[in-house]
Amino acid sequence: MSTTIARTLDMKGFACPLPIAKTAQAIRELVTGDVLEVLATDPGSVPDFDAWSVSTGHQLVERTEEDGVFRFLIRKG
Amino acid sequence: MPAEVVVLGGGVGGTLVANLLAKRLGDDAKVTVVDPTGMHVYQPGFLYLALGQANGRWLVRDERTLLRRDVDLAIERAVRIHPEAGTVQLERGGSLSWDYLVIATGARLVPDQIPGLSDGAFGFYSLEDAERLREELRRFAGGRVKVGIAGIPYKCPPAPVEFVFMLDQYLRRRGLRERSEITLLSPLNRAFTIESASKLIQPIMERRGIGLETFFNVESVDPSAGIVSSLEGDKAEYDLLVLVPPHRGQGLIDASHLGDAGGWLPTDRHTLQVADNERIFAIGDGTDLPISKSGSTAHFEAPVVASRIASLIDGSAPRSNYGGRVMCFLETGDGRATALRFDYEHPPVPPQPSRVWHAAKWLFNRLYWETVPQGRIPEVAMRRRGPNRRGANGRREP
Numbered sequence: 001m002s003t004t005i006a007r008t009l010d011m012k013g014f015a016c017p018l019p020i021a022k023t024a025q026a027i028r029e030l031v032t033g034d035v036l037e038v039l040a041t042d043p044g045s046v047p048d049f050d051a052w053s054v055s056t057g058h059q060l061v062e063r064t065e066e067d068g069v070f071r072f073l074i075r076k077g
Numbered sequence: 078m079p080a081e082v083v084v085l086g087g088g089v090g091g092t093l094v095a096n097l098l099a100k101r102l103g104d105d106a107k108v109t110v111v112d113p114t115g116m117h118v119y120q121p122g123f124l125y126l127a128l129g130q131a132n133g134r135w136l137v138r139d140e141r142t143l144l145r146r147d148v149d150l151a152i153e154r155a156v157r158i159h160p161e162a163g164t165v166q167l168e169r170g171g172s173l174s175w176d177y178l179v180i181a182t183g184a185r186l187v188p189d190q191i192p193g194l195s196d197g198a199f200g201f202y203s204l205e206d207a208e209r210l211r212e213e214l215r216r217f218a219g220g221r222v223k224v225g226i227a228g229i230p231y232k233c234p235p236a237p238v239e240f241v242f243m244l245d246q247y248l249r250r251r252g253l254r255e256r257s258e259i260t261l262l263s264p265l266n267r268a269f270t271i272e273s274a275s276k277l278i279q280p281i282m283e284r285r286g287i288g289l290e291t292f293f294n295v296e297s298v299d300p301s302a303g304i305v306s307s308l309e310g311d312k313a314e315y316d317l318l319v320l321v322p323p324h325r326g327q328g329l330i331d332a333s334h335l336g337d338a339g340g341w342l343p344t345d346r347h348t349l350q351v352a353d354n355e356r357i358f359a360i361g362d363g364t365d366l367p368i369s370k371s372g373s374t375a376h377f378e379a380p381v382v383a384s385r386i387a388s389l390i391d392g393s394a395p396r397s398n399y400g401g402r403v404m405c406f407l408e409t410g411d412g413r414a415t416a417l418r419f420d421y422e423h424p425p426v427p428p429q430p431s432r433v434w435h436a437a438k439w440l441f442n443r444l445y446w447e448t449v450p451q452g453r454i455p456e457v458a459m460r461r462r463g464p465n466r467r468g469a470n471g472r473r474e475p
Contacts (some may be wrong), residue, residue: 020264051266
């Protein structure tokens, strides 16, 4: 499956739960299968996005970290 | 010529910064507070008001009585800041010029951003809402109570948790608890943002039979059906709905093109300067800083801004930095409370809820009017204590 990014949400510098709330909002505007890219710096976002994807059924397809920036790719379920 | 300092907003931060500046600078500065109402509201009291434990009069005082005599008070609404000209335009015409500006205008409640919220939900984030909720609770005869958050960021992050605990106690006292269900709708997978606090809070919620619905970011309310819906696609039925309304920065910030998309001021996390403006500072709920929007934050920020402005005026080296310090009490009901003390580098290690912390909060509420706006709480009393005080390297901080 391709991972063309449909939208990017820049949440760098924001503390949870804001990245989760904004992601929930952004993913509503996508269609099933679209991939949302989220950039965050709050280390707490890692477990939060894990739990969120399990709870909502949106798939966390990739998580990487570079220079303290976490990048999450989430496919809308 | 004295330097002109204009402080926008007569809340905790604005009042304290004005008093500290006037005290430190004397004749070297003319300090003016601009506030649209001229009334100072103690917002932490809304929670107690809604639950019938306080009366509204205790929560409001004339701002004039809280300011030093050498601070001017202009009861005016500021409508536009002109950073280049160094002026602020007032709603009734006229403008004030400033050499240094402090923006302490707080956050604005925007309930209309959530469809159905104004008709379907009660709240305790304004004096009027808290009074309306108190009346509704008096009429309440039992049923499903849902308590949730309709927008992030919002003021006083522990307030919804405090509310469910205090509501549990309130309903038990009225003999209605058996006939009621209380559920907290949380934006995350736990009861509270801060993990260590959540670990303390959730077992107490379980013991009290308070439900927790996770990942529930409120999207809309259907008042006729009695249903609240989340962005995650879930629905919850209610008989009484209590929501924290969405917040944004003030219209003044939007009109002056100083804020971000949410109307929050881009603020330096240490100097509290507003981006690209050496002579403009921000404190309190209006900043974009990733910390709690609370009176406590403003309380800790005000001395930093006062010291920095004083240095700019008297030419001394600016030394004071804000370290992100916040201190909140968290009521857990039944006359107990815990405390959250943290900063940018140190997450809180909340103590087990006890009567001591509840008494401390009660005392703080009582003493607020005579101490906080005037800067009479000594710095040492607000220091972090306990395990928190050890730095990351394990050594005791000076």
